[in-house]
Amino acid sequence: MTGQGSDRPGFRRVLLKLGGEMFGGGKVGLDPDVVETVAEQIAEVVATGVQVAVVIGGGNFFRGAELEERGMDRARSDYMGMLGTVMNSLALQDFLQKQGIDTRVQTAITMGQVAEPYLPLRAKRHLEKGRVVIFGAGMGMPYFSTDTTAAQRALEIGADVVLMAKAVDGVFTADPKVDESATMFSEITHKEAIERGLKVADATAFSLCMDNQMPMLVFNLLTKGNIARAVAGEKIGTLVRS
Numbered sequence: 001m002t003g004q005g006s007d008r009p010g011f012r013r014v015l016l017k018l019g020g021e022m023f024g025g026g027k028v029g030l031d032p033d034v035v036e037t038v039a040e041q042i043a044e045v046v047a048t049g050v051q052v053a054v055v056i057g058g059g060n061f062f063r064g065a066e067l068e069e070r071g072m073d074r075a076r077s078d079y080m081g082m083l084g085t086v087m088n089s090l091a092l093q094d095f096l097q098k099q100g101i102d103t104r105v106q107t108a109i110t111m112g113q114v115a116e117p118y119l120p121l122r123a124k125r126h127l128e129k130g131r132v133v134i135f136g137a138g139m140g141m142p143y144f145s146t147d148t149t150a151a152q153r154a155l156e157i158g159a160d161v162v163l164m165a166k167a168v169d170g171v172f173t174a175d176p177k178v179d180e181s182a183t184m185f186s187e188i189t190h191k192e193a194i195e196r197g198l199k200v201a202d203a204t205a206f207s208l209c210m211d212n213q214m215p216m217l218v219f220n221l222l223t224k225g226n227i228a229r230a231v232a233g234e235k236i237g238t239l240v241r242s
Contacts, residue, residue, distance in 0.1 A: 008233040013051040013127060015154035016042070016163045017147065022221060023088050024060025030091055039095035041227040042132060046101050050231050051127040053157055054134045055150040056092065058084025078142035082109060085146060089136035090114060096132055103132045108140025108149075120156045127157065147205035155212055162214060163230050164201060165221035170238035171198055185238045193240055200240055215241040 018038065025031030046052055061084030067077035089105045096103040104126050105115040115136060116122065123133045138149045147164075154162045171193065174182040190210035193200050200206060200218060209216055219230050219237030229236050 008235060008239060010233040011050065011160040011231050013157070013159050014045075014053070014161055014163050014231055015150055015157070015159040016052060016054045016165060016227065017150035018054060018056045018088075018092075018165050018221070019167070020057030020059035020061065020084065020088055020146075022060075022165070022167060023056065023091070028060060030060065030088070032091075032095075035091050035095050037224065038221070039092060039099050039101075041225065042096060043099035043101045044225075044228050045231050046130065046132060048228075048231075049130075051130070052132050053123065053127060053153065053159065054089075054092065054132065055146055055153060056085055056088040056134065056136070057146040058082065058088060058138075060084070061087060075142035078138075078144075079109075082137040082140070085138055086111065086115065086136040089134040092134055101132055102130065103134065105134045105136055107137040108135070109137040111137075120153075124157050133157075145202045145205065147201040148208065151201070151205040151208040151214065154214055155208065159214075162209060162216045163227070164216055164218045165227070166218055167220065167222055168218075169220045170218050170236075171200055171240065186235060187239045187241070190240055190242055200238075209240075210242060213242045215239060 023030055023034055025034050042052055058081045062081045068074040086107055093103045093105050106118045106123055107115045108118045110117050126133045135153050138146050150162055170184045172182040172184050176182040217230055217237050217239050219226055226236060
């Protein structure tokens, strides 16, 4: 359903999913300016008392599926991608600390010298104390995307919503780069998104959210201040819910 839809509530605890490609500014590696801008936006939200957890992709370093196409073992290439997410997580932690935001990185693969192990009860305690928690290394298992990690972590820490930060304004009826007549949904149900074949997130992540009534808000990260607007319940992007 397109249109304005019902009023959106503000959120108390959110899981922010960031694509790794954005951290690279379209290139391989890290773009410090992009990471700093994201950190500033997150700090703005934390200052209002909202609890923020983050999952970051690793596509600016490695993409397991693409490496597999070149003949590399899929499981091994996925593990490489997980390590890329840890590098992104540590970078964001550093920039958040510079903003005065106490931040913890928890990883699904144990690496005690740089991060805590993933412990959901400890993560929730950090959030309650006003700390940002960044979940690195994906699910710690191959064949699972960071979209799926975001959905699972959101459910386990009791988040109100998964904020899917993209380089587009929301979910459209078709690819707006190809079809000029494509229109953006203000709200849509999980079921309708599946029936229309809309690529909101990968199928596993989407199923997790649908089966557990976890809403997703797809919005444009590249517009400064949009994280705060999304958290406050302003009508930006596309809200996907049951």
